[in-house]
Structure formats: C-alpha cells, structure tokens
Amino acid sequence: MSEHWEIYADWNPWHGCTKISPGCKYCYVYRQDEMYGSEIASSLCRKTANFNLPIKRKRDKSWKIESGKMVFTCFTSDFLLEDADPWRPECWEMMRLRSDLWFFFFTKRIDRFMQCVPDDWGDGYENVIVGCTAENQAMADYRLPIFRSLPIRHKAIIASPLLTAMDITPWLDETIEEVSVGGESGVDARPCDYDWVLSLREQCIAKDVPFRFHQTGAHFIKDGRMYRVRRCHQLSQAHKANIDYKIGRYLVPETVKLEWKEIDYHD
Numbered sequence: 001m002s003e004h005w006e007i008y009a010d011w012n013p014w015h016g017c018t019k020i021s022p023g024c025k026y027c028y029v030y031r032q033d034e035m036y037g038s039e040i041a042s043s044l045c046r047k048t049a050n051f052n053l054p055i056k057r058k059r060d061k062s063w064k065i066e067s068g069k070m071v072f073t074c075f076t077s078d079f080l081l082e083d084a085d086p087w088r089p090e091c092w093e094m095m096r097l098r099s100d101l102w103f104f105f106f107t108k109r110i111d112r113f114m115q116c117v118p119d120d121w122g123d124g125y126e127n128v129i130v131g132c133t134a135e136n137q138a139m140a141d142y143r144l145p146i147f148r149s150l151p152i153r154h155k156a157i158i159a160s161p162l163l164t165a166m167d168i169t170p171w172l173d174e175t176i177e178e179v180s181v182g183g184e185s186g187v188d189a190r191p192c193d194y195d196w197v198l199s200l201r202e203q204c205i206a207k208d209v210p211f212r213f214h215q216t217g218a219h220f221i222k223d224g225r226m227y228r229v230r231r232c233h234q235l236s237q238a239h240k241a242n243i244d245y246k247i248g249r250y251l252v253p254e255t256v257k258l259e260w261k262e263i264d265y266h267d
C-alpha cells in the first residue's frame with residue numbers, strides 16, 4: 001500500500017481527546033502519548049504548531065500541502081470534540097479556502113455535528129468527507145440514524161475498532177460511499193472475529209455499498225482460533241484477505257503516518 005501514501009497528508013490541528021464510548025478504551029492517542037513519555041495528559045486537548053498547515057506555504061510560495069491530496073484531519077483527537085469548539089471555525093475556513101484538497105475526518109461525536117458546522121455549510125462542503133465511527137451495535141444504533149439524517153456530501157462508516165458483530169443494514173444506502181472495517185491494535189487489544197468482518201461485508205454487498213477491510217487488529221479470530229498479528233502486518237494481512245468490495249477512493253488506517261515525536265504545541 002505504500003504507493004498510496006504519496007497522495008495523503010496528515011493535519012492534526014489539535015491533539016488530545018476525552019474518551020466517550022467503548023471504542024475509546026485503548027485509544028491510540030493515549031497509547032502513543034504514553035509510549036513517547038508525554039508529560040501532558042492525553043485528555044487535555046491543545047492546539048498543535050501545525051494548526052494552520054493547510055494554508056502554510058513553502059519558501060517559493062507554493063502550498064506546503066500540494067493540490068489534490070487527501071488530508072487525514074484530526075487523527076490525534078476528534079474533530080467535533082467540545083474542547084475544540086473555539087478553534088474549529090478557523091479550520092472550516094481553511095477547508096473552504098483549500099477546495100483543491102480533500103479533508104477526511106472521523107468522529108465518535110456525530111451527535112454534535114449540526115452545532116459544529118459553519119453558517120455556509122448548506123448540504124456540505126464538496127471537499128469534506130465525514131466518517132462516522134460505530135464499534136458495536138449500541139453505537140451503531142445510536143449514531144448511524146443521526147448520521148443518515150445529516151447534510152454531508154461524502155459519508156463513510158468506520159466500523160473500527162470492531163468489538164462485536166453488527167447489523168448496520170438499516171443505514172446502508174447510496175449515500176454511504178464506503179464502510180471501512182478494522183480490528184483494534186495495541187497489546188491490550190480486544191479481539192476481532194473475522195466472521196463479524198465477513199458479515200459486514202455481506203451486508204454491504206447486499207446494498208451495493210463499497211466495503212474495505214483495512215486492518216486485522218492485534219488479536220484476530222479466524223475459524224475459532226485466535227492469532228496475534230504484529231502491528232507491522234495488520235494492514236497488509238487485511239489487504240491480503242482480498243475481500244474488499246468496490247473499493248472507494250479512501251484509505252482508512254487506524255493511525256496515519258503520524259510523526260508523533262515531532263508534535264509540538266501552542267500554549
């Protein structure tokens with residue numbers, strides 16, 4: 001998959017997040033902060049030095065993020081986090097200005113969406129893709145009906161970290177451009193059963209919705225047997241399963257190529 005990375009960029013305007021649902025239990029932001037010995041609590045959301053990355057220019061005045069890229073947005077937090085309410089309007093403005101880029105964010109706070117959008121949102125910005133996360137049936141039952149009702153031009157469902165079998169059939173329709181499924185990573189990862197993945201795939205095929213299996217997770221059950229999958233193989237093993245259906249244009253990693261050590265913060 002390495003060739004894909006050339007068309008992606010990361011933009012983390014803020015860092016840190018509060019846990020909100022079962023999928024957050026082993027949040028990778030907390031894990032990575034701990035790994036790198038961060039002295040600031042992961043729950044403390046703060047702006048990063050890259051807050052205005054989309055409008056930063058190089059010495060020759062060209063954009064730092066080249067035109068046409070898919071920008072993974074806010075992967076070290078949740079874009080709709082309440083703590084970030086004062087900063088988000090500026091981000092929308094940058095997204096509007098950089099209509100030559102795609103911006104893709106996931107959220108576990110889809111119920112805050114309408115109070116977070118700018119006045120000119122209308123039916124949604126053409127260059128913004130929103131992923132609604134659902135990690136178990138309860139979260140699917142709560143979030144996906146809300147997601148379905150929202151004016152968003154490009155929608156994806158992120159079933160990750162997949163913690164149980166799920167029935168998302170009622171919310172699969174032509175407005176969903178991709179369902180992306182993955183297991184949990186990390187030493188404490190809860191297992192992901194391949195049968196759950198295949199079930200979601202069948203649901204997508206039945207509704208002709210693109211499906212992607214993006215990573216196995218660290219503890220993967222297949223045919224009743226548990227496998228430990230090293231981090232470096234979790235994406236490639238999922239890819240090798242070769243079960244994607246009508247793959248959309250998005251690649252959805254759990255963690256994008258974050259330069260964790262290089263993150264620094266504004267006061």
Ligand code: SF4
Nearest residue numbers: 017018019024027077
């Ligand atoms: S919403 Fe996402 S970033 Fe925030 S705590 Fe949960 S998993 Fe972590």
